[in-house]
Amino acid sequence: MSVVQPVLSVRDLRVEFVTRRGALKAIDGISFDIAKGEVLGVVGESGAGKSVTGSAVIGLIDPPGRIAGGEILLSGMRIDNLPPEEMRRIRGKRIGMIFQDPLTSLNPLYRVSEQLVETIRTHTNLSSSAARKRAIDLLADVGIPAPERRIDSYPHEFSGGMRQRVVIALALCVEPELIIADEPTTALDVSVQAQIIALLKRLGREHGTAIMLVTHDMGVIAETADRVAVMYAGRIAEIGPVRDVVQNPLHPYAKGLMGAIPSLESAADRLVQIPGSMPRLSAIPPGCPFNPRCPYVFDRCRVERPEPIQQSEHRVACHLYDQSSVRSEAVA
Amino acid sequence: MLAFTIRRALQAIGVLLAVGIIAFAMFRFAGDPVNQIVSLDTPAAEREQVRRSLGLDDPVPVQFVRYLAQSIQGDFGVSYQFRQPVSDLLAERMPATLELAICATIFSTVFGVLMGVYSGLRRDSFLTKVFQTVSLVGISLPTFLIGILLIYLFAVTLGWLPSYGRGDTVQIGWWSTGLLTVSGLKALIMPSITLGLFQMTLIMRIVRAEMMEVLRTDYIKFARARGLTTRAIHFGHALKNTLVPVITIVGLQFGSVIAFAIITETVFQWPGMGLLFVQAVQNVDIPIMAAYLMLVALIFVAINLAVDILYTVVDPRLRTTIRQPT
Numbered sequence: 001m002s003v004v005q006p007v008l009s010v011r012d013l014r015v016e017f018v019t020r021r022g023a024l025k026a027i028d029g030i031s032f033d034i035a036k037g038e039v040l041g042v043v044g045e046s047g048a049g050k051s052v053t054g055s056a057v058i059g060l061i062d063p064p065g066r067i068a069g070g071e072i073l074l075s076g077m078r079i080d081n082l083p084p085e086e087m088r089r090i091r092g093k094r095i096g097m098i099f100q101d102p103l104t105s106l107n108p109l110y111r112v113s114e115q116l117v118e119t120i121r122t123h124t125n126l127s128s129s130a131a132r133k134r135a136i137d138l139l140a141d142v143g144i145p146a147p148e149r150r151i152d153s154y155p156h157e158f159s160g161g162m163r164q165r166v167v168i169a170l171a172l173c174v175e176p177e178l179i180i181a182d183e184p185t186t187a188l189d190v191s192v193q194a195q196i197i198a199l200l201k202r203l204g205r206e207h208g209t210a211i212m213l214v215t216h217d218m219g220v221i222a223e224t225a226d227r228v229a230v231m232y233a234g235r236i237a238e239i240g241p242v243r244d245v246v247q248n249p250l251h252p253y254a255k256g257l258m259g260a261i262p263s264l265e266s267a268a269d270r271l272v273q274i275p276g277s278m279p280r281l282s283a284i285p286p287g288c289p290f291n292p293r294c295p296y297v298f299d300r301c302r303v304e305r306p307e308p309i310q311q312s313e314h315r316v317a318c319h320l321y322d323q324s325s326v327r328s329e330a331v332a
Numbered sequence: 333m334l335a336f337t338i339r340r341a342l343q344a345i346g347v348l349l350a351v352g353i354i355a356f357a358m359f360r361f362a363g364d365p366v367n368q369i370v371s372l373d374t375p376a377a378e379r380e381q382v383r384r385s386l387g388l389d390d391p392v393p394v395q396f397v398r399y400l401a402q403s404i405q406g407d408f409g410v411s412y413q414f415r416q417p418v419s420d421l422l423a424e425r426m427p428a429t430l431e432l433a434i435c436a437t438i439f440s441t442v443f444g445v446l447m448g449v450y451s452g453l454r455r456d457s458f459l460t461k462v463f464q465t466v467s468l469v470g471i472s473l474p475t476f477l478i479g480i481l482l483i484y485l486f487a488v489t490l491g492w493l494p495s496y497g498r499g500d501t502v503q504i505g506w507w508s509t510g511l512l513t514v515s516g517l518k519a520l521i522m523p524s525i526t527l528g529l530f531q532m533t534l535i536m537r538i539v540r541a542e543m544m545e546v547l548r549t550d551y552i553k554f555a556r557a558r559g560l561t562t563r564a565i566h567f568g569h570a571l572k573n574t575l576v577p578v579i580t581i582v583g584l585q586f587g588s589v590i591a592f593a594i595i596t597e598t599v600f601q602w603p604g605m606g607l608l609f610v611q612a613v614q615n616v617d618i619p620i621m622a623a624y625l626m627l628v629a630l631i632f633v634a635i636n637l638a639v640d641i642l643y644t645v646v647d648p649r650l651r652t653t654i655r656q657p658t
Binding site: 091092093096102110122154156170 | 560563
């Protein structure tokens with residue numbers, strides 16, 4: 001797999017929000033890859049920078065936010081510095097995006113057919129009748145019954161789950177290499193969530209699409225993702241295969257997160273919780289941003305920022321796993 | 333949809349009935365109509381004769397029903413000052429007012445929407461600030477003052493445009509139009525701007541606010557994420573979503589444009605219904621006042637109805653909510 005070029009490769013990405021009181025670092029040097037057909041889950045608390053990462057990849061960070069450094073490569077081609085018009089051509093065609101709320105993602109005044117055909121024809125040379133045929137096939141593919149009849153409905157005539165299927169069809173309509181799904185199930189009923197996740201997974205497998213799945217729902221990640229990145233305060237705390245990270249998290253924050261998942265087998269009275277809350281962007285502590293909440297904190301964490309360290313298949317940004325620091329701790 | 337239209341039409345009839353009562357009451361409370369018709373030295377017997385011939389000795393409800401029946405047939409009585417049927421007078425003046433109102437509305441809608449879209453998209457550009465300033469002027473200066481300023485500038489100082497009247501008109505059937513002659517078109521410019529400036533600023537501000545609101549919505553974000561062109565996003569997706577409030581304003585304001593034409597028509601001596609009404613007020617010409625009241629009410633009600641129906645054309649969500657029994 002290391003020989004094959006990843007679909008998405010993010011290198012030391014930094015995103016800032018310029019405010020009157022200086023630039024706030026929303027994303028502070030993150031790196032990850034997503035291979036063809038792979039699902040990368042991105043988890044973290046609200047404000048950890050998950051959604052901003054997704055927006056940065058698709059080139060839709062709203063001002064005053066901007067990419068301050070690093071590289072984003074799509075199948076080896078650098079896309080973070082493209083002119084707006086070229087980036088627009090990539091959006092929808094090579095990178096699709098699904099947003100959180102299917103109820104508000106569709107323009108209420110246009111028929112589903114109009115929105116699908118418009119998107120298909122923006123990116124291809126298909127005639128409108130060919131585009132319509134393709135749209136019907138897509139709707140069938142995402143599991144909408146009687147698509148040739150339903151295609152001329154307006155968004156408000158669909159249920160929430162059906163609308164999210166339409167949104168997925170729209171994101172997939174020109175077969176992008178990468179899909180960024182930003183909390184795609186958060187706004188849906190629990191019973192519908194599983195269907196949507198299964199659909200995303202199936203489509204990703206069938207088309208070989210790489211998926212970046214942003215969510216704060218560990219259950220969704222555990223079910224869907226191949227690998228998972230745990231984000232904290234604009235950095236990746238830990239990244240690795242999903243089974244390993246869930247069952248054997250290394251980073252203290254990841255341990256805390258996994259401890260907060262209720263389990264049916266172990267009848268614990270109380271769920272583990274991480275004391276405190278994530279720092280605001282304007283008040284990120286020096287050193288490791290997690291140090292004020294970390295139960296294993298030691299002096300080095302308060303001054304020196306931990307760099308990602310490879311630990312078997314994980315990559316973890318924590319001084320605990322740095323051999324030199326463990327040794328110095330032992331000496332002290 | 334049909335049930336909705338019928339319900340709305342019934343409401344409209346209710347409103348018109350109420351206005352009819354008010355118009356009718358004007359005759360009862362603004363003095364004895366017989367006195368307005370006969371001369372001072374007419375003997376009492378003859379007055380009684382006139383009274384009977386006009387049906388004024390009948391009970392009030394009978395008179396009211398007769399008044400309504402006549403109004404529906406377009407018979408609003410005879411003007412005291414002109415000794416002509418009011419309906420003829422109004423029909424003669426209506427084209428002038430309607431042409432003025434329509435031109436003012438077209439002017440205000442076209443420029444209001446263009447300026448609103450531009451200033452909604454380019455929030456910080458210099459032109460946006462100019463538009464904002466102009467709109468402040470339009471909203472805060474009274475109509476007559478704008479009219480007088482325009483006359484001073486373009487008619488008195490520069491001498492480009494006529495300061496009063498309609499210019500030459502062409503008669504097409506019963507409709508007299510100033511749209512087909514150069515002097516008629518020239519005469520229309522200043523009154524239209526005067527009358528439409530307030531609506532223009534209103535429309536501009538609403539379109540701007542709506543545009544900024546719509547551009548923040550998820551479906552615009554999603555449209556961007558789908559790689560649609562900026563043009564399709566701004567003018568296809570965003571602008572259409574701002575149209576519902578714009579239709580409301582344009583529609584409802586069209587009624588007030590006609591009603592407010594009184595001031596503009598007075599300033600420019602525009603020979604329309606508004607000027608006729610002002611003269612009627614000065615001469616206590618009640619049949620004209622009452623008929624004008626009924627006509628303006630009818631126009632308002634008709635526009636309201638049209639606006640409600642137009643909503644459903646623009647916004648499909650309303651079609652289903654209307655179909656559901658409430």
